[in-house]
Amino acid sequence: MEDGRIHRADHVVLAAGAWSHRLAATLGERLPLETERGYNTTLPADAFDVRLQLVFVDHGFVVTPLSTGLRIGGAVELGGVDRPPNYARSKAMLEKTRRFLPGLKAAGGVEWMGYRPSLPDSLPVIGRAKASPRVLYAFGHGHLGLTQAAATGRLIRDLVSGEAAAIDPAPYRPDRF
Numbered sequence: 001m002e003d004g005r006i007h008r009a010d011h012v013v014l015a016a017g018a019w020s021h022r023l024a025a026t027l028g029e030r031l032p033l034e035t036e037r038g039y040n041t042t043l044p045a046d047a048f049d050v051r052l053q054l055v056f057v058d059h060g061f062v063v064t065p066l067s068t069g070l071r072i073g074g075a076v077e078l079g080g081v082d083r084p085p086n087y088a089r090s091k092a093m094l095e096k097t098r099r100f101l102p103g104l105k106a107a108g109g110v111e112w113m114g115y116r117p118s119l120p121d122s123l124p125v126i127g128r129a130k131a132s133p134r135v136l137y138a139f140g141h142g143h144l145g146l147t148q149a150a151a152t153g154r155l156i157r158d159l160v161s162g163e164a165a166a167i168d169p170a171p172y173r174p175d176r177f
């Protein structure tokens with residue numbers, strides 16, 4: 001650990017999102033992980049009376065009413081983990097929303113950028129490291145990491161405990177690249 005403490009474990013699960021390939025590289029493994037960076041702006045809840053999520057497919061963004069406010073989000077940017085956010089992308093989506101929703105109160109928004117850790121075939125990496133069967137990878141869920149997290153957790157549990165996996169883990173094996 002950064003503070004010098006050492007933890008010993010029978011197994012280690014490497015699930016560090018967009019940074020996972022860098023940690024895997026320390027084990028000598030090259031995995032083609034890239035980040036699809038996404039942006040949003042969360043406006044105060046009274047910005048507009050939106051009751052259902054609005055999806056602007058041709059414009060690549062969605063407007064979602066949340067308990068915390070009205071979120072305008074989308075975009076895919078191949079920008080890695082080191083570059084600073086380019087909030088011009090959030091502003092462009094906000095400006096489009098103003099055009100679609102005349103009267104939108106566009107002030108007071110909180111801008112955000114996040115990472116979608118993605119592989120070229122849009123499938124996650126779930127399985128054992130080449131360097132050691134005690135190291136398991138669980139990353140690269142792209143646009144669907146929140147949705148797929150529980151299933152991945154269960155698959156990792158099955159791999160660690162040696163139980164029959166509920167689904168075939170072969171499509172997710174780390175050595176497929």
Ligand SMILES: Cc1cc2nc3c(=O)[nH]c(=O)nc-3n(C[C@H](O)[C@H](O)[C@H](O)COP(=O)(O)OP(=O)(O)OC[C@H]3O[C@@H](n4cnc5c(N)ncnc54)[C@H](O)[C@@H]3O)c2cc1C
Pocket residue numbers: 015016017018019020023036037038039040073074113114115116117138139140141142143144145146147148
């Ligand atoms: C704009 C946007 C919208 C999205 N919408 C959806 C959606 O609607 N539905 C959906 O399912 N998914 C969605 N996603 C995708 C989802 O957010 C990701 O797939 C998910 O967060 C990936 O989870 P993770 O745990 O692998 O990585 P992360 O959530 O990124 O977590 C990785 C963690 O590892 C930590 N870490 C990194 N390096 C180290 C280290 N060396 N030591 C210790 N810790 C480390 C990081 O600090 C981080 O906390 C969206 C993503 C974005 C950007």
